[in-house]
Amino acid sequence: MHVLLVGAQPEAIQGLHRGGHDITLLYEAGEVARMNNNPEIKDCIARMCAVDSYKNVESLWSAVDHLQPMPKIDAVLTVNEYAVVPTAIVGQQIGAISLNPAVAMACRDKAVQKALWAAAGIPTAKFCILPNATDCEETQRLLHQAGLEPPLVVKPSAAAGSTNVSIVDTPAEIAEIAAANPHIRRLLAEERITAQEWHFDGIVQSGKVTNLMVSRYVEPLLCTKRGEPARSVALPPTEHADLYREVAEFTTRSLTALSHSVGVFHFEAFGQPGNFIASELACRPAGGLIVAVAQEMIGVDLWSAATQLFTGDQPEVHEVTSDLAWGWVNLPSLPGVPNMVTQEDLTSINGVDEAWVAPQGRIMRDMSENTSTGIGYATVRALNETECRRVMDTVVATVREVHARTAASKPTEAHKAVHNADARAEQ
Template identity: 70%
Template sequence: MHVVLVGARPEAILGLHRGGHDITLLYEDWEAARMDNYPALKDCITRKCAVDSYRHVESLWSAIDHLKPLPKIDAVLTVAEFAVVPAAILGNLVGALSVDPTVAMACRDKAIQKSLWADSGIPTAKFAVLPDAADLDEVEHLLALAELHPPLIIKPLAAGGSENVSVIESAAEIAAHVADNPHMRRLLAEEKISAPEWHFDGIVRDGKITNLMVSRYVEPLLCTKRGEPTRSIAFSPSRNPDLYAEVNGFATKALEALSHSVGVFHFEAFGQPGAFIASELACRPGGCLLGAVAEKTIGVDLWGAATQVFTGNEPQVREVDPDLVHGWVNLPSIPGIPNMVREEDLTAIDGVGEVVVTPQGRMMYDMSETASTGIGYTTVSARDETECRRVMDEVIATVRAIHEKTRFELAEPQRDACPVDGSTE
């Protein structure tokens, strides 16, 4: 098959190449460095074209025109969150196999999917779309109609990684938020649910879930707003058959409501077994090191599978150790100082597996910006969930100790410059 792939994700490229497919790659500028880091990818790609943004259909559409003459396009696929809807529309325009645009939209727009869930009787948070969040009178009216009362969560309707998600205590705060972020004039407001947060990841074919991993965030994703890193622990399928059976049923209904019948999914929910509440669902693999944890927990490369289920190729399945529990943790950062954490600082910790860390000396960013902001990630493995969390605690403590040492050393010249008598004038 001739596949137009939007986004340079190595696992997706390699998966298509293993299937013998002809690959045309459309990629954004920042992904050029990713391809340089994986020289083998160049031999997998027949042709490629940079695009200004794969969020824009016209950019993708013009790119394939600029690459003419092209073989007949059999499929237009992506694993990039912001390309989900544009790639689906492009596939529809050129008559190629792709995600249906209405399904893509339902898996991107949080209000659309919550409406579909509510119509199907699937528990989800009460919500309201605020078409003009700067209009305080309209905001108060819409919140009252939806019976929404602060504290509330406000967020963009189709962002990612908890970007620009905030907790507000009054309608007036919403208007103030928009004043600081004028690009967020249209917002989703929803009730704040105080409960454990989960994510369910897997593959769906012909409406049936064929592969599933059940995980729970150690703290809800909003923990990043107070400077805590995101982390997640996957449950062993062999040790938790009842949990997996329940989640399979719940996720199947949620997928059916969105008409998402083929592909991969990343489904977030709140609550407890017996009382799950649907939060958000995406028709692409989850980020961070979730893919690496899935390979260790259920033996499936979800990034490769995201394209293989469309091309008819069977996803590769590896053997897993049923006696181990796996998870991933985001490495915390302190904004405004350089990262000095090295890979070997973390691999020295018993239980740490894969490590991805920002190069030494690079300035760090504020973790409150998105759930994925930090200096990198590690996977961890242990004999049970408690030990898995203990390893994560040690990883976080190690990173923070290095950050504090760096901050202390950077501040030393300022202390030396203070008056000898200790005065502040």
Template identity: 50%
Template structure:
């Protein structure tokens, strides 16, 4: 089958090659280095100016002619989800439908469908235009059932980009105006523990499913705390899995997503879970590493195979140990001084993936929740042991940053 892959992802290319597919890769110029590594594994490559633009993707495949008819269009890139689905429909190929893709991207469309299906979620309202004044903001809020604190976010972004918690009227106006285009999702701030549920749905049923919980809500990344996540072992947490699976299936069915991979974030506790957001692509960070360890599935390879119809390889689930991971935090304004070998010495750590070379300038994690100098995977005999290992990793990285050179010292 000829498969168009929108956005470079090594795991996807590896899986498609193993299944014998012909690959056309479309990419944004910012991903040129990733593409160079994959160039000898794909049949053709073409740059596009934006993953979000159907026009750009559709014209690109015309510039690559002659080519075999497109059999499937796949992506793991959040910003390409809707455009890739439309391209699939235009090409008569296997893909998500545009309606499924939009419901999994636009938070307003998503929550409206959840409300209609009785899925518990925070109170919300879409702000269709930017606010001209505090008086206009006060009037807009008065027409809704929303009360401070509120969360203001783009309708279709990812990695917590441009998400803000506001507690006063002036903060609300400023946050709303900062969203590109002036259209935003405004929802009630939800207290409590945050979770993420990752897996595969096939023909309306969960064929792979993993439950994880964050050490702190994702919005804590806005205040310098990196993502820390622990995947619960299915055999050791059956009741939690039953409750999470119930919410997940209802949420998926309400959005019409019957076949695909997903990443669902939720708040609360088993029995009282509240749906937050659902994406029809694998989770970020090293969620793929966790699904391999915990439930015996490569969620990234599966995200293509569930579309192409190829069998999804599976191996034994974890039954005894607990696995977790963390982003290695940054210290903005300094140069990275962290080395994988040093982090690997910490008890419980069994894998470190560096994303930023030593000596490179570090960005602020407030920009995106997945920003970091790398990631570390840990394992332990219990959730508590796993959490201690994760906390030790974060503390060690922060100590290294204390003595890191300032970015200005590079010039």
């Protein structure tokens, strides 16, 4: 099969190559380094073309013409969040196998999916769209009509990784956020839910969840807005059979409401067993190291499965016999200070399986930007959830200790960085 793949995700490329497929890759300029650092990946690709942006249907569609002559394209696929809808549209236009554009939109736009969930009787947060968020009077009226009262969460309806997400108390705050960035003047406002946050990851085939991993975030993801790193623990299916049955039923209902019947999913929810509230659902593999944890916990390569489900190949699943708890943790950063943490600082900690760390000397960014901002990730394994969290705490403390020593050697920069971190923590 000739597959047009949008996005240079190595695992997805290798999965298609193992299936014997002819691969044409469309990639963004920012992925050049990834390609150059993985020559074995380039060997899997028959042809490739740069595109301006995955968000641009015109750019993707024109690349198909620019690469002619080439074999007829059988499937147009992606594992990239921002390419989900454009890829589906291109696939439909050229008559290739792809995700249905309506399903892609339902899994991408949070207002569309919440409306579908509400119509299907699936619990979700109250919400409304603010089409002109700089207009305080209109915002006040729309919030009142929707029965929304502060504090509220406001965000773009189709962003990713909590980018441009804020907690607000007044329409004036919303107007200020929108005025500061002309690209987000249309915003989604929803009630803030402070319950336990979860994520459910896996595969859906013919409308049935066939592989599932249930994970619990240590803190709700908005903790990154105050400088705390995102992290979660996957719960072993053998030890939580009742929970897995309930989550499978809840996830199936939620997927059905969005007409997402084939592919992978990353589903976030709030609440507790017996009272889950649907938050957001994406029809692509999760970010961070959730995919790596899934391989250890349920034996599934979700990157490869995301394309194999459309090419007719069976998703690759290996047997898992361990009943350990697995988790991942984002490594915190201290903005404005050079990173001096090494991989060895983390792999020497008992319970850390693997770690990926930014190069020493790289200036660290502000973690409030989005949930993935930090200096890297670590996967951890332990006998149970409690011990897994303890290892994560040790990882975070170790990283912050190195940051503190680095900052102490640069007093001026350190004072500013610590002041900014303290200010975020007070918000």
